Amino acid sequence: MLKAENLKVIYDNKTLALQDINLKVGHGEFVGIIGSSGSGKSTLLKCMNLLVRPTGGKICLDDRDLMSLTSKGLREIRREIGFIFQDYNLIDRSTVIDNVLIGRLSYKTPFQSLFRIFSQDDYERAQKALSYVALEEKMYERADQLSGGQKQRVAIAKTLCQRPKVMLADEPVASLDQATAHLIMEYFRRANQKKNITILINLHDVKLAKTYCSRIIGLKKGSLVFDGKAGELTDDILKRIYA
Structure with a gap:
């Protein structure tokens, strides 16, 4: 279970980005986070693996308090919390498979990480992951x-x-056309259903959220104003979130 308790984030000692967020996400849930620009969606997601460190409150994964971990402990637990960015966060001049292998670095020693030393098992995992998203034929092309x-x-x-x-995903389809956005969302749904991976995803498109997510969280000005099933998201609630 991923849990936030009394979460608060203040930027520059004056800007309140999140306030009193209490949230529990069970194993295997697919949760969409919606809200206007500036509502705190990205901040909330980045708090969940301490890319943004909360001003107050707690973040726990399976009863482990992330705020109390050492640097080594946080590095290890981040293996269990993948983060996908809107801008892809790839190394453009590297090959596709080299980019995918970056996902194995948290399992490596500092020496192995520095010199990018990967095992045969690492390469097999990377190839399998590329096959999962139907990109094995692009393995040796540059990302750019x-x-x-x-x-x-x-x-x-x-x-x-x-x-x-x-898996945490911050607006992963915001810059894509509708057909491609649906394709990407299908991969998230497969990861959720076939691999039982818990997913929290920020979406600007409410229709996509209602189509793919079983649970939806609505934020407004840093506060949680809706948390329920996708089918419970009415027009009146949407007006409250976006007004």
Whole structure:
């Protein structure tokens, strides 16, 4: 279970980004997070693996308090919490498979990480992840030669290579056309249903959230204003979230 308790984030000692967020996400859930720009969606997601460190409150994964971990402990637990960015977060001049292998670095010693020393098992995991997103034929192409949708599929494969319990995705389809966005969302749904990976995903498109997510969280000005099943998200609730 991923849990936030009394979560608060203040930027520059004056800007309140999140306040009093209490949230429990069970194993295997597929949760969409919606809200206007500036509502705190990205901040909330980045708090879940301490890319943003909360000003107050707690973040726990399976009863382990992330805030109390050492640097080594946090590095180890981040293996279990994959993060997918809107801008793909790939190394453009590297090959696709080299980008996917980055997902194995948290399992390596500092020496192995520095010199990118990977085992045969690592390569097999990377190839399997690329096959999962139907990109094995692009394995040795440079990342900057791919389309936006292909880059996001590489980002998913890289995250799958971590063997995560949880996948956090921050607006992963915001810059994609509708057809490609649905394709990417299908890969998330497969990871959730076939691999039983818990997913929290920020989405600007409410229709996509209602189509793919079983649970939806609505944020407004840093506060939680809705948390329920996708079918419970009415027009009146949407007005409250976006007004």
